[in-house]
Amino acid sequence: ILNVEQSPQSLHVQEGDSTNFTCSFPSSNFYALHWYRWETAKSPEALFVMTLNGDEKKKGRISATLNTKEGYSYLYIKGSQPEDSATYLCAPNNAGNMLTFGGGTRLMVKP
Amino acid sequence: GAVVSQHPSRVICKSGTSVKIECRSLDFQATTMFWYRQFPKQSLMLMATSNEGSKATYEQGVEKDKFLINHASLTLSTLTVTSAHPEDSSFYICSARDGSLAGGEQYFGPGTRLTVT
Numbered sequence: 001i002l003n004v005e006q007s008p009q010s011l012h013v014q015e016g017d018s019t020n021f022t023c024s025f026p027s028s029n030f031y032a033l034h035w036y037r038w039e040t041a042k043s044p045e046a047l048f049v050m051t052l053n054g055d056e057k058k059k060g061r062i063s064a065t066l067n068t069k070e071g072y073s074y075l076y077i078k079g080s081q082p083e084d085s086a087t088y089l090c091a092p093n094n095a096g097n098m099l100t101f102g103g104g105t106r107l108m109v110k111p
Numbered sequence: 112g113a114v115v116s117q118h119p120s121r122v123i124c125k126s127g128t129s130v131k132i133e134c135r136s137l138d139f140q141a142t143t144m145f146w147y148r149q150f151p152k153q154s155l156m157l158m159a160t161s162n163e164g165s166k167a168t169y170e171q172g173v174e175k176d177k178f179l180i181n182h183a184s185l186t187l188s189t190l191t192v193t194s195a196h197p198e199d200s201s202f203y204i205c206s207a208r209d210g211s212l213a214g215g216e217q218y219f220g221p222g223t224r225l226t227v228t
Contacts, residue, residue, distance in 0.1 A: 034216075034217075036219075041221070041222075042221060043115070043204075043218075043219040043220060043221045043222070044155075044204075044219045046216060046217075046218070049216055089154060089155070098145070098157060098160060099145070099157070099206075099217065100157065101147075101154040101155045101156070101157075102154060103153065103154045104154050
């Protein structure tokens with residue numbers, strides 16, 4: 001079982017603030033890292049799949065970076081909006097394609 | 112995009128009864144499906160990996176005789192919670208991997224909230 005840690009556990013920001021959070025994972029036997037956005041009562045929504053060290057991916061106001069050598073990934077949200085409120089999950093997978101989820105960062109954006 | 116459905120979305124059952132949860136991939140063939148469980152205020156924990164046409168692989172600590180998994184076709188996997196007890200009350204969510212795509216992307220169902228009284 002992989003040890004995956006996300007920080008902070010929860011985060012309150014004002015609308016318009018930019019924010020970021022961290023996912024730490026074992027760097028050995030790395031295959032890919034997934035970021036998901038999960039709203040209550042909905043399916044987790046895939047944001048990014050990252051595989052290469054130094055990868056940077058962007059989707060609208062959300063971007064992510066990956067460091068496989070040291071085992072961490074950052075997720076950034078620029079100009080947070082209330083609709084960004086959700087739990088953001090990271091999940092590395094090994095070559096067996098099984099995801100191990102971190103505890104998530106619960107983001108709340110106040111209007 | 113790929114769609115995964117789960118049924119039922121909510122179920123309440125009495126202690127000692129069995130409950131079946133279905134997970135379907137609607138527009139792709141899923142050679143592999145995964146079952147997760149979420150405890151309150153915790154993240155998703157993998158229970159088992161279900162491969163079409165073969166036995167499921169259970170994670171350590173998950174009782175295979177209690178959580179029966181069947182993956183009889185490329186679009187359907189079922190999880191049966193047998194002799195349910197209140198401690199089995201949880202949120203169960205499945206995901207499916209598109210067998211035609213490389214990369215390991217998984218698509219999640221909307222989840223099933225199980226309450227055992």
